[in-house]
Amino acid sequence: MNTIEVLSTLQLMERLQPMAALPRHHLAQLAVHCTRQTLGRASAPILAQENSRKLVYLVRGEAKLEFSDGSFRVMVGATSETIHPLGRNGEQLLAFKPITEIEILQLDEELLDIMLTWDQLSDPGKKGIPMGTRPGATDRFSVQQLTQGVLAKLPVAHIGELLQRFERIEVKKGQIIVKQDDPGDYYYLIDSGRCTVARSVPGGVIQLADLNSGDAFGEEALVAEVPRNATVTMKTDGVLLRLSKTDFVALLREPLLQWIDWDHARLRVTEGACWVDVRCPAEFQYDGLPGASNVPLNELRRMLPSLEVSKEYLVYCQTGRRSSAAAFLMSQRGLRAMVLTGGLKGCHQSLPGRVFQ
Incomplete structure (x- = not known):
């Protein structure tokens, strides 16, 4: 959105519930995460299931709402009823279809819920x-x-x-x-x-x-x-x-660090998770796990931007100390990271003679 579009969306959000409860500076930040769409009267019905993770507001025009019990209702934008998201009043909404040209606003429901939770608790x-x-x-x-x-x-x-x-x-x-x-x-x-x-x-x-x-x-x-x-x-x-x-x-x-044992970690690797060894290069070269990437703890901040948010990382060191610090750093950047319990030393002690591969 350009500046004018963001300002227009912000003014609209100030009239919609429950987002209107947020302070204006947070609404301004949320405005860039909203999408506004104009749909013609000939547009295909919009299925509620496909938008189940989004809040959808009817901003302008008339739309026909169809429910799972076979009933329907016509709603008009910019009224007291449409300051609330469609299908959020206990009725099982199946779809809605434009009767006239309509405009809708969409926002991720979880994003708004997080903001409201913090705002109300604080x-x-x-x-x-x-x-x-x-x-x-x-x-x-x-x-x-x-x-x-x-x-x-x-x-x-x-x-x-x-x-x-x-x-x-x-x-x-x-x-x-x-x-x-x-x-x-x-x-x-x-x-x-x-x-x-x-x-x-x-x-x-x-x-x-x-x-x-x-x-x-x-x-x-x-x-x-x-x-x-x-x-x-x-x-x-x-x-x-x-x-x-x-x-x-x-x-x-304590609440944020997630730990994983050796057997479960090996299973996660077969499902696509990635080993990350945060020890020094010399340690990694000596007994690093096959397929692991070496990201030394002292280099981690610099290398964080190159790590993919879509992947899951299993972080290890010798004892679990350095890897727990690394996993916390990664979590701060929105990465999914789990710590190998006890590190390589703990695994060797609990599974003597085990070949780590």
């Missing part, structure tokens, strides 16, 4: 949630953050608690947020601003990445329980949301 005026000075409203997060990666996979039961635990801190340009070799203490989400990630090595400093609003950092040390492996410095003034190690483990790491 509203300080609902369910008595005391927000205080901590962030909680969904304006702290973008649609992308809430529908992809780590926050999208968070169990619903933990959302309200998580929102209460994030602490909002203002930071300045040049401020060091995370220092290499320090113990892990917080997980960070960038609300606004930019920062750079660098690692000190013999002979100099390597610039690893630049992070922007919506990105996260600090999870490797918390997941793998090791010292920080890089320094993060603010490139601009900004605002960060941080979560303590204790809260991170309880509310994010």
